Amino acid sequence: MKESPKPRKMLNSLPFLFTTRGASTMFRSPDKNQSFPEMEERILKLWEGDDSFQLSVKNRPVDKPFVFNDGPPFATGLPHYGHLLAGTIKDIVPRYWTMKGYRVERRFGWDCHGLPIENIIQDKLSLHTVKDITNFGVDKFNDACRAGVFTYTKEWRKTVARMGRWVDFDNEYKTMDPGFMESVWWVFKQCFDKGLIYQGYRIQPYSPALATSLSNFEVNQAYKDRQDPSVTLAFQLEAPHHVGDLHAPSTKEESDEQMLVWTTTPWTLPANMAIALHPDLDYTLVRHEGKKYWIAEARRTAYFPEPKAKKGEATPPAATEVLKTCKGRELAGRRYKPLFEYMEYTNDKQYTLLMADFVSADDGAGAVHIAPSFGEEDFQLGQREGLSLFDPLDADGKFMDVVPEWKGIGAKDADKSILQHLKAQGRVFKHETMVHSYPHCWRTDVPLLYRAQKNWFLSLEKPLTDAHGVTKTLKDWMIHCNRQINWVPEHIKGGRFGKWLDGARDWNLSRNRFWGTCIPIWLAEDGDMLCVGSVDELCALTGTKVVDLHKHIIDPLVIKTKDKKTFAADGKEYRRTPEVLDCWFESGSMPYAQRHHPFENADSFDANFPPDFIAEGLDQTRGWFYTLTVLGAALFQKPAFKNVIVNGIILAEDGQKMSKRLKNYPDPNELIDRTCADAIRLFMIDSAAVKGEELKFSEIGVKNIVRAVLLPLWNSLSLFTTYANADHEKGQLSWRPGLAQSASSNELDRWVLSDLQQLLAKVQTEMDAYRLYNVVPAVVEFIDDLTNWYIRRSRRRFWKSEDDQDKNQAYATLYRVLVDFSKVLAPFLPFLAEEIYQILVRELKVPGQPVSVHLCDFPVVDPSLLDAPLNARMALVRQAVNLGRSLRSAHNVKNRQPLRQLIVVVRNQSQKREILDMEDLIREELNVKSVTVSEDESSLVTYKAKANFKSLGAKLGKAMKTVAEKVAKLSHEEIKSLLSGTALKLEEGELVAEDILVVRETREGLVVEASPDLTVALDTSIDHGLRLEMLARESVSKIQNLRKDSGFEVTDRVEVQVKTGSPLFREALETHFAYITAEVLAGSLGFSESIAESEANSLDVNGEFAVFSVSRKV
């Protein structure tokens, strides 16, 4: 064989030129020490040069789309393994459907708006508060956000491409594009016109330092322990006779009873409106030190402990006297004297005892102080009972004029003073402190206030009617749509996501921020509102040409009109509501906004919605998955996606979260350079991470993929090209790629082809159901079948020098398998699959074949190649071989020692044929002279039986146990008779063959191994001839090792010299001269006394000694 060229370098510079290879070489030989990362970089350039990605899309018909929607990431940070995992899934599925003949457009998208970038810019410009930003200028601030939001796009592009993901970055969408934002307005107006949008209050975490409310995400970042007052107050109740007299104003007639109420937020007391009790809890009136208090019975002893008996005293005098006990509901409506007089009396429920289920008696006094402006539950109760909102705080969280005592003092700061005031009035029953977990402002560390904020909401409770006239509330539509989605893993549908939908509440759409899509509502002073749904509309209404829809551009535009239909001018003035939209609204609008629907491409919308496929992480359940679902249901009463793969979270190897600070994970780019992208992809896909479970990421795991999957495959390719080139050069091979070939007569060939068809069927089934986790194990198993059975068993067929039919069939088969298999692998291992395809197909310029494996059609099952009985037969033979190998091992008979015969005992006639069919294979694999098939195993094994619990259990029920014991005691003969079809009568019933499971025990002193299907025995007697053969094989092995150690090429011819004093060795070498010289490609084999001995070249077989010398024949 000629020097193989250095293909890598050549291809880098001349990617299309293959003709420079020597004419005698058929295939480019893969480098045995190939660096996979280098190979991948080369493939990337090849794709770029060929424009393969664009071709793979354009080659497929427009009217056969597979629609994929990509969730947009933020480019303010670098991609991490979570992105790589989702990205790999987002690559595999589209590649697969492309190869199935669909046109799969893949547009990348960028999330541009929102807090991540606003926070970065605030830090950069040292703008700490909302006021700082407005003083700085919203226009300048937004410009800075725009300029900073794409910091890492280059790194993203590079890493995403390097991972082998094909996605269109040039045609990407951005949520800040005017077209995208216009479509978001359209979506908003659709909701508005359906009556879903309303303005209302919701309790939100509020940072007084920043003068803004915060998102839950921000709140969750800064929970910490905090010491707060824990105060029990005594509210003076009025006389009870006013109960039920709804219109009677307070008489201020005091009773002598007080209500104990617990709070940790004294600053909310000036806004107290009511007290809540649980209707079903017991409340007790006690007399203590001359005063009467109501308290939840369950809390009584916590507040009024029973005095302990002192030594000598019998029963201590009770300090607390129980007067009466009743249910909370019996106290409903009792009035109390308010602590403060800041509020107007607007509702007869004000300052009364109200009933609420959320009240518990776990701690406190079992009665809750209600300030509807300052707590979620308070707010809900206030809404129900018609209480007004009273919020005496200004934007900075300081008391306003209505509370003159604490005017200008911050809410939390006023706690102490308020308590002092109340103590002076005798209203504080108990004052302690407690430590509890409380949210703080993540930027300023100031404790947050929960207060009612005016917001824009999307109602989930409004009825919507679909095209078929069916009416449901939006929430019910969402639940309805969710039923149509194929979730992987399935449990999310009814579990995490389904439950979340069940409990979904109206969506708060507004954010008091700056860099986002504006809420397109203009308000008049009288509360009248206009919703703008497009740029043209805005231009018409304002008479201004607008190209950018960001806040600083839009806010100054005032709409003046008399008539909302004709927009006649000079009427009321409408000004835009200042909020921007929740960014999730933009993400949820992505299916429409990325294609500027309905302003462009409206006619093709139906074909593209809902999309076939999306894939994101588990954390998107409440994020993207949810907002997509809301808007899909709101606009079209349809699900926003048909299939979704939810990936799990990737953890570091130690099971902790990946942490930059702890450096407990390798840098993705460096790992790619150390291992390769294909291996990382496969490692991630071959895990429960593709069904929503977490994955512990380990570099060792990735390296194992290289070792267990990539290298064996690479070596298969290498074997094939090496032998093909060698044979081709010597003119020992007629087969050529692309030549028509008839079906192989060799069982191994037909087996591996059938095995491949089974794999194809499996991959198709699993991919069609989006169960990626079932695909990789099947692929890996096929690699094992291919390398460790097909190729190992076929080696000699490639090695032999005759250009016969068998050899040509072997080449044709392996070639076909490798090419087809490269197509199966293409979605999963896009680089290695491409390299195989390039070497085996593209570089040969086989007519009619695409230039890239990714432009090929996914192989479909060829029923003519599928032969399930053959697969079963081969499984049986492999079992027989395994039993035989096990026997050799157990009895310490080396495989190089040929044995006389193997006896296989079969269970039936068809097995007999199957074993005899493959006798040659078994003989060679087990190194035996003959295989004898027998149907009677009585001489080899003894039968024992076990009860078949499955079949007997149903019949026998309780008698199962006794029968099982009897079955275990059955004799060999009884079992034999049962097996032959005779039923056995027992007290408990009749036994038939199916009711027992036969266990074979080998008879003493025999070399026998049994499995449920087969029994195998080995004749281990060795005669003179067998011994000579063994020595010959040992010699071959030794010589081959010497060849290898000397660095000779596979095809080099050698001369062999032997020194031995052993007559047996001499006889073996002489007898098997032809065999040995053929095996080791020796031109001569002679004896010599002048060979220097070393450990490497001497051979000691059971005391027979020989020394070898091998030299290359020039």
Place this chain on the structure above:
RNA sequence: AGGUCUGUAGCUCAGUUGGUUAGAGCAUCGCUCUGAUAAGGCGGGGGUCGGCAGUUCAAGUCUGCCCAGGCCUACCA
């Protein structure tokens, strides 16, 4: 605190409608094979299937309660 997922060999995980002695890969130890292979083969060691109850002739599997971990959600006054 609630929801949800997970808990099976040293590690990563399979385990069908409940049914024999709970499996695989990796790792480890011993033996072995090999001119494609950094591989392959055979065997060994290694398990109270998170715990406790219950249903059943029979529970890793079904039910209940509890424990641990992850994620999501959450102002309990």
